[in-house]
Amino acid sequence: MTDVLRRGRASLAFGFLVQGVAFALLVTRIPAIQNRYGVSDALLPAFLAAVPVLAGVGSVSTERLVKRVRPSRLLRWSQPVVLLALLGIGAGERLVELGVALAAFGLAVGVLDASMNMLGVSLQRAYGRSIMLSFHAAFSLGGIVGASLAWAGAHWDLALWVSYLPVVAVLLPAVLVGSRWYVDDGDAAPAAGEKAAGEGPVVVFKLLLPLCLVMTVAYIGDSTVSNWSAKYLQDVLGSSEQMATVPYNVYMVTTLLGRAIGDLGVRRFGAVAVVRVGALVAAGGFAVVAGAPGAWVGMLGFTLLGLGLCVLVPQTFAAAGRLFPGASDAAVARLNVFNYVGFLIGSPLVGALGDVWSYRGAMLVPMVLVLVTLVYARSFAAQPDRYGGGHERPRTADVGRGSNGL
Helix, strand or coil: CCCHHHHHHHHHHHHHHHHHHHHHHHCCCHHHHHHHHHCCCCCHHHHHHCCCCCCCCHHHHHHHCCCCCHHHHHHHHHHHHHHHHHHHHCCCCHHHHHHHHHHHHHHHHHHHHHHHHHHHHHHHHCCCCCCHHHHHHHHHHEEEEEEEEHHHHHHCCCHHHHHHHHHHHHHHHHHHHHHHCCCCCCCCCCCCHHHHHHHCCCHHHHHHHHHHHHHHHHHHHHHHCCCCCCCCHHHCCCCCCCCHHCCCCCCHHHHHHHHHHHHHHHHHCCCCHHHHHHHHHHHHHHHHHCCCHHHHHHHHHHHHHEEEEEHHHHHHHHHHHHCCCCHHHHHHHHHHHHHHHHHHHHHHHHHHHHHHHHHHHHHHHHHHHHHHHHHHHHHHCCCCCCCCCCECCCCHHHCCCCCCCC
């Protein structure tokens, strides 16, 4: 069972990495996509908003599908669809073709994100220790690779399909082969006692709601950085156009570093402490950005944001798995919807506040929202909590490691 879990962990980490590559290749080439299809500035937000909306539909559908189909199988076939849809986005010529490709991408991403995190939660339960941040670190690494490939394509003025085709040609067979070693919840050896604690297969939304709020504010913060960091540095802090491209890269690198070491912090200090520190660091980052006198101080703020925000999303998924150990798939699928809710709210919120007020002031809003995480930090605890009809979960320290000794 040890080898099964190790192979399952490695193959799932690779799946996260591939998803990071695909997502970065899409979002970093939006201007090129707009030019290729002649999408107007007025119409572009509608196309972009359709992706997270359809992804939410895909995530909700996954909650129902996993009652009949294993998450590993959903992930195995949704990831190729994402890659082929990405290639379709680069190869089409008409708006209708762009719409179909984006729709396929959005629906498949919703299924992929939900099933990927379902497997991550079940593997963490089988391991008996925090490993969830390592999967999201792989996603961050994939994002850096994808953004670098996108930069190379733009630098050499390559057509979109020319940029995308080699990546899809390499990654598509790789994920199909790697998916052979995915490990489902039923295949893993859960820590003793947790399965019995979660016998009731019902997700009580009232108990899940605090985690949904944290997920939403985390993605509001993330979308603020991805959509407004370049504009903020150039227009508000007076940087050059070249330097304005740096903050998001810095954010991605510090996100990777924070997630790479985050599991060690959770194992030593507990999830509650890590989440609280992450929220405080992220809020401090927004405060530094809002008050920065120049570009270099602003860069420091975006660095802090990467280190703070990076822990919130993985730990939110992990907490949902602990809260509903007998219905973790349903809890993860429902929680994943709020990923897209935060993405949809974040960018328009900052843009609207920046237009009617100021962009410095607008940066204080996600700062306040991130601080809300402190109110709900206890939801990340491993201590006994009430589950549905009165079941109490055992303390993590009292839970056995399982027969494989991991």
